[in-house]
Amino acid sequence: MKRILVLGAGLVSRPLVRYLLDEGFSVTVASRTVSKAEALVEGHPSGRAAEADMDRPASVEDQVEEADVVVSLLPPPMHPRVARMCLDHGKPMVTTSYLSDAMKALDGEAKEKDLVIVNEIGVDPGIDHMSAMRVIDAVHDAGGKIRSFRSYCGGLPAPEANDNPLGYKFSWAPRGVLLAATNPGVYQRDGKIVETPGTEIFADVHMLEVEGLGSFEAYPNRNSLGYIDLYGIPETRTMYRGTLRNPGHCETWYKWVHFGLFDATERADLPGTPYASLMAELAGSPEAGEAREAVSRAMGVEPAHPAVEKLSWLGLFSSDPVPPGVITVLDVLAERMLARMRYEEGERDMIVLCHEFEAEGAGGERQRITSRMIDFGIPGGDSSMARSVSLPAAVATARVARGEVSERGVCIPVVRSIYEPVLEALAGLGIECEETWS
Numbered sequence: 001m002k003r004i005l006v007l008g009a010g011l012v013s014r015p016l017v018r019y020l021l022d023e024g025f026s027v028t029v030a031s032r033t034v035s036k037a038e039a040l041v042e043g044h045p046s047g048r049a050a051e052a053d054m055d056r057p058a059s060v061e062d063q064v065e066e067a068d069v070v071v072s073l074l075p076p077p078m079h080p081r082v083a084r085m086c087l088d089h090g091k092p093m094v095t096t097s098y099l100s101d102a103m104k105a106l107d108g109e110a111k112e113k114d115l116v117i118v119n120e121i122g123v124d125p126g127i128d129h130m131s132a133m134r135v136i137d138a139v140h141d142a143g144g145k146i147r148s149f150r151s152y153c154g155g156l157p158a159p160e161a162n163d164n165p166l167g168y169k170f171s172w173a174p175r176g177v178l179l180a181a182t183n184p185g186v187y188q189r190d191g192k193i194v195e196t197p198g199t200e201i202f203a204d205v206h207m208l209e210v211e212g213l214g215s216f217e218a219y220p221n222r223n224s225l226g227y228i229d230l231y232g233i234p235e236t237r238t239m240y241r242g243t244l245r246n247p248g249h250c251e252t253w254y255k256w257v258h259f260g261l262f263d264a265t266e267r268a269d270l271p272g273t274p275y276a277s278l279m280a281e282l283a284g285s286p287e288a289g290e291a292r293e294a295v296s297r298a299m300g301v302e303p304a305h306p307a308v309e310k311l312s313w314l315g316l317f318s319s320d321p322v323p324p325g326v327i328t329v330l331d332v333l334a335e336r337m338l339a340r341m342r343y344e345e346g347e348r349d350m351i352v353l354c355h356e357f358e359a360e361g362a363g364g365e366r367q368r369i370t371s372r373m374i375d376f377g378i379p380g381g382d383s384s385m386a387r388s389v390s391l392p393a394a395v396a397t398a399r400v401a402r403g404e405v406s407e408r409g410v411c412i413p414v415v416r417s418i419y420e421p422v423l424e425a426l427a428g429l430g431i432e433c434e435e436t437w438s
Helices: 014-022 034-041 057-066 076-089 107-112 127-141 174-180 198-203 226-230 249-259 275-282 288-299 306-313 329-340 384-401 416-428
Strands: 003-007 026-031 047-051 069-072 093-095 116-118 145-157 185-189 192-196 206-210 214-220 238-245 349-360 366-376 409-411 434-437
Touching: 003 014, 003 057, 014 026, 014 034, 014 384, 026 034, 026 057, 034 047, 057 076, 069 076, 069 384, 076 093, 093 384, 107 409, 116 384, 127 145, 127 349, 127 366, 127 384, 127 416, 145 214, 174 329, 185 214, 192 198, 198 214, 198 249, 206 349, 214 249, 226 238, 238 349, 249 288, 249 306, 275 288, 275 329, 288 306, 349 384, 366 384, 384 416
Parallel strands: 003 026, 003 069, 026 047, 069 093, 093 116, 116 409, 145 238
Antiparallel strands: 145 349, 185 192, 185 238, 206 214, 214 238, 349 366, 366 434
16 A cells, blocks of 8 residues: 655645545645644544654654655645655655745756656646646647637635625635735736736736626736746747736735735734734824724725725724734734634635637637636535645645656646646546637
């Protein structure tokens, strides 16, 4: 029986663990909090819970040595350390996170040791790559060219669960979402490079209509240019990857960014400070009782503006104290969001993934192609975010364990040998992209 080590027992881990157990693997889930790992294993005879703390790497290394495949669902900065252990002990590895420069640097050694390290095998990144490459390869196989590619993805509340002023809820910790919110955006539009600074990302917005769901705001998702080569489409004049949010999101977050709410500078004085006092301080006012008015003036809006109203709804004008351990302004916002923007029992989340292609056929004819996935969480069960992030990784892990992945080195799922069987397996699990060619 092949042995899989899963490092991390967070909110997206459960579908992966259950899939691998159901597929007949021996699965060890290792986490700093063993009780979380035990909850994922649920007493399965082939499952085991263990402690893993990257601050004590020797214990983790022992578990890596015993495994046949290692899955890292830890925070992204830890992946290169896990990969180092895997290379030292001759173990393949799978992770859902973006491919970092530190991971890329391990490619040559992984190839020398006949190992594969699969990255970006979640939903975004992951399913977006695989569904895009299925279309791109089909166009190229027919002698055509991709002239424009736009891709959009968003994890959002299902329409019936979209019931708070921010139009958003968290199926995992908010901090990562907030940290990523001010990443700069770079993309190509009609042959011209557009660069958007992180502080202006929420001003670079357009609307996307999704049939059956309505309109969403779209803003740039990191640097799109690298995907021109990764996807093998040097002929394209437009390459855009965007994030989807409900209407009203971008104006509010733009105001918040410029007000200073995304500041990740550590401050030992924050715990115990009344929220209103902190808001007044950020607005340059000494009076906590006038925090709302001061914030409105600092933002250049009326006190009833949605950006101010939403801060009030989060409780940031109250006299309640900042909790212990919260030592950055960004974490104050994350803490308030986690308190008020959770999914309630039985509520569904939703993943919306849309690709829009403009292609040119072998005879010069124009083609418009769309690929769309709309997936909903299971009331009382796994969220769509958990399923769509972890099940692609689970399928890939199973294939690696069975020796069915021929790729070697550090890779992402843009080759047929990976994306075709993974997409086929996901379709059998109810996660499928529907394509329309016209």
